[in-house]
Amino acid sequence: MNTALPLLPAPGLPAGSPRPDRLPESAREHLGSTPFGLYVHVPFCATRCGYCDFNTYTSDELGPGANRAEYAGTAIAELRRAAATLGPDLPTVSTVFVGGGTPTLLPAGDLAAVVAEIHRLFPVADGAEVTTEANPETVDRGYLSRLREGGFTRVSLGMQSAAEHVLAVLDRRHTPGRAVEAARDARAAGFEHVNLDLIYGTPGETDADWAASLDAVLSGPVDHVSAYALIVEQGTRLARRIARGELPMPDDDVLADRYEQADATLRKAGFEWYEVSNWATSDAARCRHNELYWANANWWGVGPGAHSHVGGLRWWNVKHPAAYADRLTAGLSPAQDAELLDDDDRALETVMLGLRLREGLALGLLSDAGRLRAAESVARGLLDPAAHATGRAVLTDRGRLLADAVVRDLTD
Missing domain, CATH: 3.20.20.70 (Aldolase class I)
Known part of the structure; x- marks a missing residue:
């Protein structure tokens, strides 16, 4: 299924950036x-x-x-x-x-x-x-x-x-x-x-x-x-x-x-x-x-400006369709820049994304300060008390209206 081809790097990646054509x-x-x-x-x-x-x-x-x-x-x-x-x-x-x-x-x-x-x-x-x-x-x-x-x-x-x-x-x-x-x-x-x-x-x-x-x-x-x-x-x-x-x-x-x-x-x-x-x-x-x-899983984004994420490596392509096509025609990666997320970055994103879901997320994924704020959010009617008692942070109906603020509060 795999098709071998030479992988030339992106010409414009900043020095020291991880290379998406060579996954760590x-x-x-x-x-x-x-x-x-x-x-x-x-x-x-x-x-x-x-x-x-x-x-x-x-x-x-x-x-x-x-x-x-x-x-x-x-x-x-x-x-x-x-x-x-x-x-x-x-x-x-x-x-x-x-x-x-x-x-x-x-x-x-x-x-x-x-x-x-x-x-x-x-x-x-x-x-x-x-x-x-x-x-x-x-x-x-x-x-x-x-x-x-x-x-x-x-x-x-x-x-x-x-x-x-x-x-x-x-x-x-x-x-x-x-x-x-x-x-x-x-x-x-x-x-x-x-x-x-x-x-x-x-x-x-x-x-x-x-x-x-x-x-x-x-x-x-x-x-x-x-x-x-x-x-x-x-x-x-x-x-x-x-x-x-x-x-x-x-x-x-x-x-x-x-x-x-x-x-x-x-x-x-x-x-x-x-x-x-x-x-x-x-x-x-x-x-x-x-x-x-x-779920902060893996995906490859194809196309101008598309973003990808694989195992904590994130990168994004050049934006203009002409520049994108030129790089691929020349056998070059279309990536414009990349970053390798550390464990703290990935944990933060897991919380930011997971809290928006109906199932919410495990309180254990929050920092000590985040768990204290989660308890405060329960008292304010933003997180479900029954779910909190079972170890999960789940937005109430009112919490959904203020989801972005709740996320910020639990991750600051």
């Missing part, structure tokens, strides 16, 4: 026993959404040296480097997640070719989860059927809102009903697992708008819902509009109300939260790839 023994130690996933970043978008600061590029922003037509081949070149680096005893791939950007701007055959190459290069677990993100306006039933035939098992559709004026503020191009129609198309194409993403707290969104968005999601054949508070990222068009006074800044109290409304509505419909911003109808409907991140 400490990173290899548990490679075979730690869950492993692949993330493939597709950095293309038809237009830039006003709130987005992801590493994505429209046609006008790309410049020379990068194009969609060649991208699948470039990503496959990095997959081959990954197999050569991780071998000879390759980890079994349990999840694949194709994200963006807008992966579905590529032909379905290109995405299927990437999945086929993963199967050729790596051992892949039976029943592996293979997800792609999709913008509703870029797919139809035929396209989704080709993805399903190409090995994809799950699709995550960016809906954001069912209110036309809210979509306009977010610079989303699809019509209000298209996301739910796309979910129905996905189910008809054979996808058992379908997610819809929502954003709440957009300037101008009313209580009725948010209720309508939740009702619209529940009218579709979905088994997973992600709902995220709008974050105003510096450098985005939305941030500039707010700075000019054209739009108000999202209100924290409104965001809390929206979250509680979402949780109540989704629970009533049979969804249960398993991570602060994610609800599913069953354990089988959870996003296993995201669970791999939250």
Whole structure:
């Protein structure tokens, strides 16, 4: 399965940085026993959404040296480097997640070719989860059927809102009903697992708008819902509009109300939260790839700007698609920089990620000071007292509203 090829280092890694093309023994130690996933970043978008600061590029922003037509081949070149680096005893791939950007701007055959190459290069677990993100306006039933035939098992559709004026503020191009129609198309194409993403707290969104968005999601054949508070990222068009006074800044109290409304509505419909911003109808409907991140397991990120983590070694690729393609064409690693986490760093990340999960985390993973603060958080109604009595830190409903603050308090 492994394909041998010469591994040349990244030309721009700072002196003294660990080299992701030569994994240290400490990173290899548990490679075979730690869950492993692949993330493939597709950095293309038809237009830039006003709130987005992801590493994505429209046609006008790309410049020379990068194009969609060649991208699948470039990503496959990095997959081959990954197999050569991780071998000879390759980890079994349990999840694949194709994200963006807008992966579905590529032909379905290109995405299927990437999945086929993963199967050729790596051992892949039976029943592996293979997800792609999709913008509703870029797919139809035929396209989704080709993805399903190409090995994809799950699709995550960016809906954001069912209110036309809210979509306009977010610079989303699809019509209000298209996301739910796309979910129905996905189910008809054979996808058992379908997610819809929502954003709440957009300037101008009313209580009725948010209720309508939740009702619209529940009218579709979905088994997973992600709902995220709008974050105003510096450098985005939305941030500039707010700075000019054209739009108000999202209100924290409104965001809390929206979250509680979402949780109540989704629970009533049979969804249960398993991570602060994610609800599913069953354990089988959870996003296993995201669970791999939250468990601080191993993954290799393919694509411009993609991040990877293997056994405490973290690295990230150059951001621009042209620079990324140039390095791979020259036989060079696309890594821009890397860091080797020490035991304290890894323990801290385990706490920061694990506390956001429904199962919480063992109190023994906290420092002495963290355990004292956990007891204080129980008294403040932020951590569940029954779980605390059994040795676990688990957020209450109120604690979920303040999850970031609780995490900071327990890890400072």
